[in-house]
Amino acid sequence: MSRLLSVEGLTTRFPLAGVHVPIVDESTFAIDRGEVLALVGESGCGKSMTALSIMRLVPKPGRIHSGRVELLGRDLLGLSVTEMRAVRGGRISMIFQEPMTSLNPVMRCGDQVVEAIRLHDEVSRKDALARCRELFVQVGIPDPDARLRAYPHQLSGGLKQRVMIAMALSTRPELLIADEPTTALDVTIQAQILRQLLELRREIGMSILLITHDLGIVNELADRVAVMYAGRIIEQGERTDVLGRALHPYTQGLLRSMPALATPGRRLPEIPGVVPSPAEWPMGCRFATRCQLAEDRCRREVPGATARSDNHVASCHAVEEGRAQAPAGGEPEGAAR
Amino acid sequence: MSTNASGPLLRVERLRTWFPINRGLMRRAVGHVQAVTDVHLSVEAGRTLALVGESGCGKTTVGRSILRLEQAQAGRVIFDGVDLLELDAAAMRPYRQRLQIVFQDPLASLNPRMRVRDIVAEGMRSFGIGSDESDRTDRVAHLFERVQLDAAQMWRYPHEFSGGQRQRICIARALAVDPQLIICDEAVSALDVSIQAQILNLLRELQDELGLAYLFITHDLGVVRYLAHDVAVMYLGQIVESGPTAQIFESPSHPYTQGLLQAVPSVDPQRRGGAPPLSGDVPSPSAPPGGCYFHTRCPLVMDRCRSEPPPVASQGAVSARCFLAPGSGSE
Numbered sequence: 068m069s070r071l072l073s074v075e076g077l078t079t080r081f082p083l084a085g086v087h088v089p090i091v092d093e094s095t096f097a098i099d100r101g102e103v104l105a106l107v108g109e110s111g112c113g114k115s116m117t118a119l120s121i122m123r124l125v126p127k128p129g130r131i132h133s134g135r136v137e138l139l140g141r142d143l144l145g146l147s148v149t150e151m152r153a154v155r156g157g158r159i160s161m162i163f164q165e166p167m168t169s170l171n172p173v174m175r176c177g178d179q180v181v182e183a184i185r186l187h188d189e190v191s192r193k194d195a196l197a198r199c200r201e202l203f204v205q206v207g208i209p210d211p212d213a214r215l216r217a218y219p220h221q222l223s224g225g226l227k228q229r230v231m232i233a234m235a236l237s238t239r240p241e242l243l244i245a246d247e248p249t250t251a252l253d254v255t256i257q258a259q260i261l262r263q264l265l266e267l268r269r270e271i272g273m274s275i276l277l278i279t280h281d282l283g284i285v286n287e288l289a290d291r292v293a294v295m296y297a298g299r300i301i302e303q304g305e306r307t308d309v310l311g312r313a314l315h316p317y318t319q320g321l322l323r324s325m326p327a328l329a330t331p332g333r334r335l336p337e338i339p340g341v342v343p344s345p346a347e348w349p350m351g352c353r354f355a356t357r358c359q360l361a362e363d364r365c366r367r368e369v370p371g372a373t374a375r376s377d378n379h380v381a382s383c384h385a386v387e388e389g390r391a392q393a394p395a396g397g398e399p400e401g402a403a404r
Numbered sequence: 405m406s407t408n409a410s411g412p413l414l415r416v417e418r419l420r421t422w423f424p425i426n427r428g429l430m431r432r433a434v435g436h437v438q439a440v441t442d443v444h445l446s447v448e449a450g451r452t453l454a455l456v457g458e459s460g461c462g463k464t465t466v467g468r469s470i471l472r473l474e475q476a477q478a479g480r481v482i483f484d485g486v487d488l489l490e491l492d493a494a495a496m497r498p499y500r501q502r503l504q505i506v507f508q509d510p511l512a513s514l515n516p517r518m519r520v521r522d523i524v525a526e527g528m529r530s531f532g533i534g535s536d537e538s539d540r541t542d543r544v545a546h547l548f549e550r551v552q553l554d555a556a557q558m559w560r561y562p563h564e565f566s567g568g569q570r571q572r573i574c575i576a577r578a579l580a581v582d583p584q585l586i587i588c589d590e591a592v593s594a595l596d597v598s599i600q601a602q603i604l605n606l607l608r609e610l611q612d613e614l615g616l617a618y619l620f621i622t623h624d625l626g627v628v629r630y631l632a633h634d635v636a637v638m639y640l641g642q643i644v645e646s647g648p649t650a651q652i653f654e655s656p657s658h659p660y661t662q663g664l665l666q667a668v669p670s671v672d673p674q675r676r677g678g679a680p681p682l683s684g685d686v687p688s689p690s691a692p693p694g695g696c697y698f699h700t701r702c703p704l705v706m707d708r709c710r711s712e713p714p715p716v717a718s719q720g721a722v723s724a725r726c727f728l729a730p731g732s733g734s735e
Contacts, residue, residue: 258681283669327626
């Protein structure tokens with residue numbers, strides 16, 4: 068597979084009480100053609116800001132401070148505003164958590180997708196509408212003709228998200244950024260949408276950057292996983308490695324604290340404490356304040372990446388020094404689920 | 405605490421809560437949102453019943469109807485032998501102390517202008533618990549320790565706490581009046597996994613120590629499997645299946661429960677994909693389909709399901725509203 072996107076040392080900073088805090092700190096990852104990379108972490112870890120940085124949509128007063136974002140070898144951070152506008156919604160599309168707030172409530176669904184198509188392609192309204200109908204069928208919208216004329220409030224949450232996906236696919240993007248695409252949906256509808264995304268990726272070979280807090284969704288959709296904590300990617304690797312043989316104490320803790328994997332009646336293994344706010348980030352490893360393996364060095368020095376295999380790396384002094392706990396993974400202890 | 409030795413602490417029978425849809429000049433009711441239709445459930449003292457279902461299934465309305473925050477049209481809500489739906493406001497008052505509720509969004513349920521000490525003490529003052537304010541302050545300090553908060557922080561305001569800490573405050577407020585049953589309405593759904601685990605552990609410890617019963621309203625099946633002794637699955641205002649959690653998760657008998665369990669993505673890297681998801685959307689509760697409410701999405705639908713509502717079939721401790729369920733006599 069060939070490389071589609073490569074992000075190197077991406078740093079996005081926000082001024083906070085007089086200092087510039089790196090909300091995304093030296094992020095490095097890559098996505099191949101046709102690949103699904105999941106960026107996973109808890110709220111405030113910087114996963115959405117990473118996506119917005121790739122799209123160059125960082126809200127003020129935040130600013131991309133350094134790094135490279137290369138799409139097929141071209142650095143997006145060096146493009147002019149006009150050039151970037153063609154990339155956005157063209158070669159890279161994005162869908163968000165809340166389809167209702169992303170759709171225009173006073174415009175028919177079909178017209179919104181037609182507008183998106185005609186923004187990037189010089190086609191007649193009639194052709195755009197025909198293409199929109201095709202897309203509606205492709206993303207599994209039943210009764211597409213009625214839905215072309217419907218307003219967003221007339222559709223269920225699942226259908227609205229399908230309209231969003233149709234709009235995102237309308238310009239045949241090479242990369243789809245999906246930011247918590249199913250978080251607002253019920254599980255049975257979520258299962259439908261996840262299945263749909265997998266099918267679309269197989270049919271049209273696009274890559275997906277999936278942003279989520281849900282390790283179950285990661286397992287369902289991703290090929291590779293990058294785990295973020297407090298602005299940094301702390302572990303990265305194949306899905307089966309990260310979920311099955313997690314190295315970093317934070318990833319291990321996340322997996323162990325999931326109620327779906329725990330034995331009923333036994334205490335859930337917690338990660339003690341809370342995620343520190345950006346103003347209180349420790350200078351060494353940011354997880355040191357909550358890590359049971361933390362030693363002096365962890366609090367002083369930022370850990371570098373330790374590779375366990377070519378495709379599985381973790382940034383942790385304990386892993387590097389060989390004093391980390393045995394890899395933990397998602398094998399249920401008791402009954403399945 | 406007095407508990408009726410015979411039977412469960414809370415028993416809900418044939419509960420119905422419909423909301424009128426008013427239209428036109430005379431605001432005449434032109435239909436009803438049938439939020440809750442014919443709900444039966446029971447919660448034993450010291451145990452947890454999970455009420456699960458997708459959004460709009462009516463699970464929150466069940467909780468609110470039990471507390472009489474919504475007016476039920478029919479049915480009985482028997483708490484410790486007394487039907488709460490029959491009581492007038494004055495007679496209901498003591499029960500407001502014995503039944504408490506914790507909501508999903510702690511920030512929205514804490515008054516931003518009150519110090520958390522006063523938030524937690526308000527219920528005590530209202531029910532005459534504690535001899536004076538300084539006694540109540542001592543009690544609040546004790547409650548803070550119990551929910552693992554720093555008692556020195558009780559003079560702060562809600563916005564100064566994190567999401568997990570705020571939910572601990574809501575739990576402390578519920579505990580302050582010494583309840584027997586706490587309704588937890590999506591109480592851990594807004595929390596990150598690492599914080600959620602802390603709150604779930606806390607709820608379990610409190611149950612062991614104080615013998616609390618929980619009615620745990622949630623859409624998260626992972627939480628249900630871990631926490632609940634019993635589970636009731638709701639779809640379009642009806643309980644479609646209920647029974648002991650382990651049994652239902654092991655071998656669900658209703659096709660909706662089966663679909664719901666299969667839809668939860670597993671974190672086991674050896675397993676993914678699996679059965680095709682349930683198709684379609686939940687029908688509108690203002691116009692539920694005839695026959696079995698689930699027939700529009702059911703992969704096993706038969707002709708009679710479209711016209712005839714299935715009876716509740718019981719086998720052992722499990723009940724299911726389906727012609728195909730064991731014990732229905734028609735499988």
